[in-house]
Amino acid sequence: MNELMDINPDINVKEEEYIRLLGYPKSYQLEGRSKELAEWAREWYNKNGKPWIYAVPVSNFDISNEKLIIDSVEFSSKKLLKHLKDSDSHSAMLVAVSAGEECENKARELWDEGKPDEYFFLEVYGSAVVEHLITQIGFTFCEQGEKNGFAVLPHYSPGYPGWDIEDQYCLLKLIKRKNNLPGEISVMQTGMLNPKKSLLAVFGITKHLDKVKDLRELIPCETCCLSWCQYRGAPLKHYRYRIEDIHKLQPLNKKKVNLSNNANIILQS
Numbered sequence: 001m002n003e004l005m006d007i008n009p010d011i012n013v014k015e016e017e018y019i020r021l022l023g024y025p026k027s028y029q030l031e032g033r034s035k036e037l038a039e040w041a042r043e044w045y046n047k048n049g050k051p052w053i054y055a056v057p058v059s060n061f062d063i064s065n066e067k068l069i070i071d072s073v074e075f076s077s078k079k080l081l082k083h084l085k086d087s088d089s090h091s092a093m094l095v096a097v098s099a100g101e102e103c104e105n106k107a108r109e110l111w112d113e114g115k116p117d118e119y120f121f122l123e124v125y126g127s128a129v130v131e132h133l134i135t136q137i138g139f140t141f142c143e144q145g146e147k148n149g150f151a152v153l154p155h156y157s158p159g160y161p162g163w164d165i166e167d168q169y170c171l172l173k174l175i176k177r178k179n180n181l182p183g184e185i186s187v188m189q190t191g192m193l194n195p196k197k198s199l200l201a202v203f204g205i206t207k208h209l210d211k212v213k214d215l216r217e218l219i220p221c222e223t224c225c226l227s228w229c230q231y232r233g234a235p236l237k238h239y240r241y242r243i244e245d246i247h248k249l250q251p252l253n254k255k256k257v258n259l260s261n262n263a264n265i266i267l268q269s
C-alpha cells in the first residue's frame, strides 16, 4: 500500500456512534437540552474543525526473534507482536489521525467561560471524529485488501492494553519521517498526544486470510462499527478499546451524572 494523506476526510459521525460515545445507552434518543448541545457541537465542528488522516507503509518489518522491529525501531508491545505473529503478518501501515487542535482550544475556552455542558459535548464530538477517522482509514485498507488479496488487522495503538504509551514517541517519529504530515502533532512528556484528539496506530497486514478468520481477537469486523461496509465479513460483536473512555470519567454505581440542570449523561448498564 502507498502513502496516503487526506486533509478533507469525511466527518459525518453517525448519530448512534456519537450517542454511544456520549455515554448514553444503546438506542437512546437525544432530546431537549442534550439534543441541542449535541447538534451545536456537531455544527461547530463542521464549520471550524480541521481533521486530517495520514498513513505510511513500513519499509522494514521484522517479527522474528520475539521482537517487533519496524524500520529499525524496536517496539515494546508483546500483545501487538503476538497478533502480528499469529496472523503471519508481513507488513504494516503506520497511521496518524487528528480532529485538529481547533476543537480542544474551543472546548478549553468554553470551560474557562463556565460552560461545562458545551465543553463536554464538544470534547466528546472531537473524540467521535477521531474514532470516525480511524474507522475510515481502516475501511480504505480493507478495500485495498479485498482487491489485492490481503487482510488488515484491527489497529493497535500505544496506550492500549499491552502497549506502553511511552512508545508514542518512537511511533510518531517513524510516521513523521517523510515530513509529509498534513497537520501538527507532538507527544507530551506523559505520552499523551497534542492535540489530544489524535491517534497513532499500527495496522498489521497479512496475506494469510485464513489466520485472521480463525483468531477471534484478529477479526477486524467484529470490532468495527462501519455499519454500511460492503466488505463486512463478521457482525459487530464489541467496540474497540479507546484510550479516552468517557465511562472512566464517570462515578461508579450511579445511574446519572448531572452536567447542569437538564443535560445528563446516563451510564450504560
Ligand code: SF4
Pocket: 138, 139, 140, 142, 220, 221, 222, 224, 225, 226, 229, 230, 231, 232, 233
Ligand atoms: S466492517 Fe470489516 S471489512 Fe469493513 S471496514 Fe470494518 S473491518 Fe474492514
